[in-house]
Amino acid sequence: MNDYIAIIHQDGESDFGVSFPDFPGCVTAGRTLDEARTMAEEALALHVDGxxxxxxxxxxxxxxxxVMTDRNYRDGVAxxxxxxxxxxxxxxxxxTIAADELAEIDAYAARHGLTRSGFLAAAARRKLDEPA
Known part of the structure; x- marks a missing residue:
């Protein structure tokens, strides 16, 4: 996952506008800074999905x-x-898994409302996240 720079800007008493230098045309706005940040996340998600x-x-x-070499962004907040x-x-x-181990996996998964695949994926993720 990447982080992209958004520029928040405001002209006079207007709402806070948001633009993305890496995605021309991806713009949004919010009445407050917090709303502008939230709208920026939603706008980027929709744009990237498209x-x-x-x-x-x-x-x-x-x-x-x-980004800051562009004069259009110098008055904004990144x-x-x-x-x-x-x-x-x-x-x-x-x-390939031993039959008795597979039976234990299936029983555990069933008791916890998981599928076999969901259980195996979660177990693998937990192991992969451990320090080496």
Missing amino acids: LLEEKVTLPAPSSLET ILVASPRRAPRAVRVNV
Whole structure:
């Protein structure tokens, strides 16, 4: 997941506008700074979803130094907005597990309202997150 720079700006007594230098055309606004930040997250999520559906490769995030060389952004406040995390595509795999261990896995999963796949994925994630 990447963080992209958003620029929050305000002209006079207007709402707070938000634009994304890496995504021309992705803009939003909010009446307050907090609302502008929330709207920025939603706008980026929708924009990125649309690009990914169209099979467009997302740009690498620009550095703050690069963004600030553009005079249009110098009067704004730069914030980082995390790009949305898309649900990964599920892939079928074939594994070999001893029958008694598989029975234990299935029983545990059933008691906890999980599928076999859900249990195995959660167990693998927990193990992968452990320090090496």
